[in-house]
Amino acid sequence: MRLAAATACPTSVEGVEHLPRTGPVLLAGNHLAACDTFFLMAAVPRQLVFFGKREYFTAPGLRGRALAAYCTRLGFQPVDRRGGPAAARRFVATGSALLAAGAALAIYPEGTRSPDGRLHRGRPGTASIALTSGAPLVPFGITGTDRVQPVGTTLLRPHRVHIRFGHPVDHTALRGRAPRPDGAPATATLRELTTLLMRRIAELSEQPYVDTLATPPLSVPG
Secondary structure: OOOHHHHHOOEEOHHHHHHHHOEEEEEOOOOOOOOHHHHHHHHHOOOEEEEOHHHHHHHOOOHHHHHHHHHHOOEEEOOOOOOHHHHHHHHOOOOHHHHHHHOOEEOOOOOOOOOOOEEEEEOOOHHHHHHHHHHOEEEEEOOOOOHHHOOOOOOOOOOOEEEOOOOOOHHHHHHHHOOOOOOOOOOHHHHHHHHHHHHHHHHHOOOOOEEOOOOOOOOOOO
């Protein structure tokens, strides 16, 4: 599917120079279609790591095992989106550990695909990983994939796709703020960085922004 995404649809990319060639980097952007991931993999000259919902790894039967093997081969990390605070902590810990190992980690802060084409409020997990790890936080905007793969479809339709990477979001000052008693970033700090990040993503994706969470409701902010 990665090859199909790269060859069937004309794709243009801006701002790759904002991505470090080596070392940790956290990419965060909008999410319009399931195929977003494959266009990003084709656009970035590094191996990317993504989170994938746990259901991709636990589906029953031969098809389920094949899907789990495929996701593992692509480097997806399972995440329990409905597991409450404990799952949220594991999400942040896993992301921070991947970055500590020098990974290029890509996350969709809305936590799910946009149900209506608009950019929805980001969940604080991405900001928490950025502040905990100290890794560069690079926003991106992707357009056209909702025409390639409209909601509810699996087949790709030819359409132009454009991906824009922006300058890294400077979160140095926010990392210096007092954390919560458990050492995690304070809620107000997470909210401020998340708001800044989503504004940057909206500029890059040219989507209207709405200050509501995308559905379905998720426990793990990502």
